[in-house]
Amino acid sequence: MSNRSDANQITRDYFESLLIEMRHMDGVLPDTSFELFGEKFDTPIMMAALSHLNSCCDDGMAEMARGAKAAGAVNWAGMGDIAELEGICKTGARTIKIVKPYVSDDEIMERLEHAEKNGCFAVGMDIDHSFSGRGEYDVVLGLHMEPKSQQQMKRFVSATKLPFVVKGVLSVTDAKKCVDIGAKAIVVSHHHGILPYAVPPLMVLPDIVKVVGGQVKIFVDCCVESGYDAFKALALGADAVCAGRVIMDPLRKEQAEGVRKDILRMNAELKGTMARTGCAKLSDIDSSMLHQRLGW
């Protein structure tokens, strides 16, 4: 498949096509503090639901969690065994656990319960990992997946006391279903390019915000690499963003400290942009501050 179909490239190009105006008069020092599910954080730039980070360093997932905690950011955890999640939770990082759409609903229930018992502050599912690219049910590291119905999703939502997050929403259609099943948040995402030609999350975000904004928290991931990207996502209606692959190099080089520094770098870029656009707080950021490069 040619590079033109690469959803990551298309998404990156879309970020680059969005330009930011400046507003200096009556300016104020900005505050990036962010509240989620009743808890306060220093930044709306969160970790993405990564997994298998031992390829970066020993105990990679816990190192990422330590870095997120030190930066005052929300941590996320993707696929992984029970012992690994316990190690992540022991770091004290406030963590959202994303469970895969395993064929067995019992397995999903057990993992949701385990996450709740170990102190995660929200749970969820990456619904976009149910099919392979060949139109078959997905198999991830030998584990079988399947798409879940709204009825099944409702059971997962009501099986936990924690807020439930649906990750991998890339349409108004799924966003509305997330509201119907009682989800508290969604991640607008194409799972780092799982579908060739997938629409950039920021392109579909305004439509999603129009329909479900205020009913669920709306997060965005895929190709978020800077505070400028975070600003653009927030301007288009996201409550927060997740950054994944961008923190893997810092994690490899400096473990938790690398992650901490990179979150602080991105948050400083966000803060700098807020200062120069007259935004005192995150909710002041809006789409009137963005312009689209000609040719898009």
Ligand SMILES: Cc1cc2nc3c(=O)[nH]c(=O)nc-3n(C[C@H](O)[C@H](O)[C@H](O)COP(=O)(O)O)c2cc1C
């Ligand atoms: C190494 C790696 C592991 C991942 N594992 C998971 C996972 O277990 N569960 C999940 O929902 N997403 C997983 N993702 C997807 C990320 O959460 C995210 O959606 C994606 O990487 C896009 O964000 P990014 O462009 O900032 O990396 C993984 C991504 C990477 C790079």
